[in-house]
Amino acid sequence: MNNKKVLNWMSMFIYIIYLGSIIYFVIENKLQNILFALASLAGTIILVYLNKKFDKLFDTTLIITLVIFILFAGLLGSSFGLYASIKNYDDFLHMWSGIISCSVAYVLFNYFGNIEINSTKRKIFFVIFMFMFSMGGASLWELIEFSIDKFLGMNCQAGGLVDTMMDTFDCLIGSIIMIPYYLKKSPKS
Secondary structure (H helix, E strand, O other), X not given: OOXXXXXXXXXXXXXXXXXXXXXXHHHOOOHHHHHHHHHHHHHHXXXXXXXXXXXXXXXXXXXXXXXXXXXXXHHHHHHOOHHHHOOOHHHHHHHHHHHHHHHHHHHHHHHHHOOOOXXXXXXXXXXXXXXHHHHHHHHHHHHHHHHHHHHHOOOOOOOOHHHHHHHHHHHHHHHXXXXXXXXXXXXXX
């Protein structure tokens, strides 16, 4: 079965999970959980649409990974409370986000640059691009968490500065794992 078919079947299954979860949260009268589930569902629908519309830019394997990540972070983590009930769940997801952001950087690098990595300078640029893209994504996410806490009165950054720094280190670890992989995988002349 090719990746497009896997994505179609998987997205239909995940839509059913979201629908069932939303119905459950409506019955339980948990408005905040409904909002998290709806936001996660919207993100999934957007990713699947973008994959169909721009399949040259949005790699199907990457979209599958992102859809699963949204399920784990948004629905399971936030709506069903796994962040609070499973120790280091947040660390796992931030490390995973470092891996994903390197994957996104690789796809973008190849799509827009399609640069062969055949010299030391290009290898250095490639590594810097991957690293900065990944860490920039982590920083942007921490700004979003801070804004949610500040303006919506939530508690995304449970430990404040310590939580922010640990999340950033987790992303760094994910990036350090993936950069050598993509450096080896990158096109050569």
